[in-house]
Amino acid sequence: xxxxRTGRRPxxxxxxxxxxxxxRLEFAARGYDGATILRIARRAGCDPALVHHFFxxxxxxxxxAMELPMSLSEQLPAIxxxxxxxxxxxxxxxxxxxxxxxxxxxxxxxxxxAVSNRRAADRVRELIMRQAMVPxxxxxxxxxxxxRASLIGANFVGLMIARHITRIEPLASLSTEELVQAFAPALxxxxxxxxxxxx
Amino acid sequence: xxxxRTGRRPxxxxxxxxxxxxxRLEFAARGYDGATILRIARRAGCDPALVHHFFxxxxxxxxxAMELPMSLSEQLPAIxxxxxxxxxxxxxxxxxxxxxxxxxxxxxxxxxxAVSNRRAADRVRELIMRQAMVPxxxxxxxxxxxxRASLIGANFVGLMIARHITRIEPLASLSTEELVQAFAPALxxxxxxxxxxxx
Numbered sequence: 199x200x201x202x203r204t205g206r207r208p209x210x211x212x213x214x215x216x217x218x219x220x221x222r223l224e225f226a227a228r229g230y231d232g233a234t235i236l237r238i239a240r241r242a243g244c245d246p247a248l249v250h251h252f253f254x255x256x257x258x259x260x261x262x263a264m265e266l267p268m269s270l271s272e273q274l275p276a277i278x279x280x281x282x283x284x285x286x287x288x289x290x291x292x293x294x295x296x297x298x299x300x301x302x303x304x305x306x307x308x309x310x311x312a313v314s315n316r317r318a319a320d321r322v323r324e325l326i327m328r329q330a331m332v333p334x335x336x337x338x339x340x341x342x343x344x345x346r347a348s349l350i351g352a353n354f355v356g357l358m359i360a361r362h363i364t365r366i367e368p369l370a371s372l373s374t375e376e377l378v379q380a381f382a383p384a385l386x387x388x389x390x391x392x393x394x395x396x397x
Numbered sequence: 398x399x400x401x402r403t404g405r406r407p408x409x410x411x412x413x414x415x416x417x418x419x420x421r422l423e424f425a426a427r428g429y430d431g432a433t434i435l436r437i438a439r440r441a442g443c444d445p446a447l448v449h450h451f452f453x454x455x456x457x458x459x460x461x462a463m464e465l466p467m468s469l470s471e472q473l474p475a476i477x478x479x480x481x482x483x484x485x486x487x488x489x490x491x492x493x494x495x496x497x498x499x500x501x502x503x504x505x506x507x508x509x510x511a512v513s514n515r516r517a518a519d520r521v522r523e524l525i526m527r528q529a530m531v532p533x534x535x536x537x538x539x540x541x542x543x544x545r546a547s548l549i550g551a552n553f554v555g556l557m558i559a560r561h562i563t564r565i566e567p568l569a570s571l572s573t574e575e576l577v578q579a580f581a582p583a584l585x586x587x588x589x590x591x592x593x594x595x596x
Contacts, residue, residue, distance in 0.1 A: 229513060312563055313509045314428060319563040326565060348559060348568040349579060355563075356555020360547060364511055364518040364554075366525060369547040379593025380548060384583040394578025 214252050216242045221263035222300065225307030230260055230315045257317065264304050264321060274334055285386025288334065289378045292354055297361075297374050305358050326351030335389070342395050349388045357381065413451050415441045420462035421499065424506030429459055429514045456516065463503050463520060473533055484585025487533065488577045491553055496560075496573050504557050525550030534588070541594050548587045556580065 220241035224233045235256055239246040253259040277287045296305045308325070311318030331347035340346060357377070360366040372380065419440035423432045434455055438445040452458040476486045495504045507524070510517030530546035539545060556576070559565040571579065 232513060310512045313512050313558070314431060322563050323565050345567050345579065348565045349556075349583070351565060352555040352559035352568060353552045353583070354555065355558060356551040356553065357548075359512070359554060359558070360551035364521050366522050366547045366550060368544050369551060376593060380544065382593070383590050384548075384552070384586045387583045387586050391582050394575060394581070 213242070213244055213248060217244065217249055217252060217259075218263050221259050222303040222307060225260060225263060225311065226303040227306075227310075229307070229310030229313075230256075230318050231311070233260075235259070260307075260311075260317070264307055264318075266304070266325070274337055278334070278337055281390075284338075284389055285384075286378060286382040288350075288389065289382045289385050290375075293374050293378055293381075296354075296358065297377070302362065306362055309355065309359060309363065322355070326355075338389070340390060342393055345393055345395065346388055349393065350385060353381075353384065353388065412441070412443055412447060416443065416448055416451060416458075417462050420458050421502040421506060424459060424462060424510065425502040426505075426509075428506070428509030428512075429455075429517050430510070432459075434458070459506075459510075459516070463506055463517075465503070465524070473536055477533070477536055480589075483537075483588055484583075485577060485581040487549075487588065488581045488584050489574075492573050492577055492580075495553075495557065496576070501561065505561055508554065508558060508562065521554070525554075537588070539589060541592055544592055544594065545587055548592065549584060552580075552583065552587065 217238065221233070221238045223241060224238045227233075233256070235246050235249050238259070239249050242249075249259065253262065273291055277291055278284070280287065295301045308318055308322050312322045313319075327344070327347055331350050332343055335343035335346050357369070360369050361372075361377070362370070369377070416437065420432075420437050422440060423437045426432075432455070434445050434448050437458070438448050441448075448458065452461065472490055476490055477483070479486065494500045507517050507521050511521045512518075526543070526546055530549050531542055534542035534545050556568070559568050560571075560576070561569075568576070
């Protein structure tokens with residue numbers, strides 16, 4: 199886990215968290231290339247020099263601000279026990295993690311950055327493949343885990359863009375639970391149905 | 398079909414087409430905000446003044462360069478006749494239109510622009526909802542045509558991003574036909590299966 203406290207004064211770690219929260223808002227709104235340290239400092243109500251003091255470069259600030267709030271693999275055992283509801287359970291896990299709050303800011307920050315910035319694109323790929331879906335699919339021992347993970351990641355990224363960036367209706371206005379129900383059957387198909395290979 | 402000749406001298410319409418082709422490459426590589434008239438002119442081997450002469454503003458050049466090469470509605474009758482192969486036929490129509498050549502440049506130009514530019518986001522929304530999927534779904538008379546169209550559009554946009562921008566493997570390396578087979582069952586589900594509402 200990155201970002202653990204290293205014996206700083208309490209006031210200092212408060213500013214640090216405030217800068218991270220401001221950075222997430224800024225990256226979510228403008229993407230990596232559009233975001234500036236100056237505007238992040240202004241959002242946090244501090245001097246830009248303090249941002250540099252804590253994080254050095256914009257790259258390092260981006261990496262820390264985009265740290266995942268939770269590990270999906272911790273949630274897996276509770277999700278995998280019911281094969282019939284797999285699509286629904288995985289859809290709910292993905293959407294409760296990423297469709298609101300800090301998870302949504304991180305997702306938007308990564309997506310708005312990934313189209314023009316290789317570092318962010320690498321991060322999205324890493325997130326989908328290694329941290330989220332491939333472990334889940336390996337745990338299920340389905341064939342073609344990598345292909346299925348990439349198809350699910352692609353569909354999920356598309357849903358987040360349609361919902362929060364291009365705002366396509368009625369997708370943008372569904373409640374999270376309505377979106378779970380709309381996404382679940384296709385997700386079940388990608389998890390355990392035919393994907394045009396092997397078996 | 399847009400972009401037809403309107404009685405200009407042959408030399409002039411040749412330059413015009415060359416500028417449009419260069420603009421598609423530039424928008425696909427850098428998105429709307431990153432693209433410049435200067436670099437487009439350089440790619441086309443002409444003076445920036447000629448770009449302004451033909452197209453006026455970057456906005457108007459973007460609009461013309463992103464014109465669709467074909468109307469999807471023309472292809473519909475051939476696609477809708479076989480209900481069992483609907484997912485496969487629609488997947489093949491979408492991918493043959495957008496996964497290579499000019500269609501792919503336009504798709505990348507729109508997607509790289511849409512995350513930071515409202516004009517391009519409007520265009521993506523318009524494309525998906527009015528020009529492509531809603532007419533198809535209305536022709537099929539399935540319920541919840543708008544919701545289904547937005548889910549399909551979202552999934553398709555996600556596939557294009559994963560394949561051509563973040564390059565997630567093995568998705569990025571599939572042949573177009575392999576991707577048709579991988580996408581078809583989920584698409585069939587979005588077209589005619591349960592999407593968590595009424596019906």
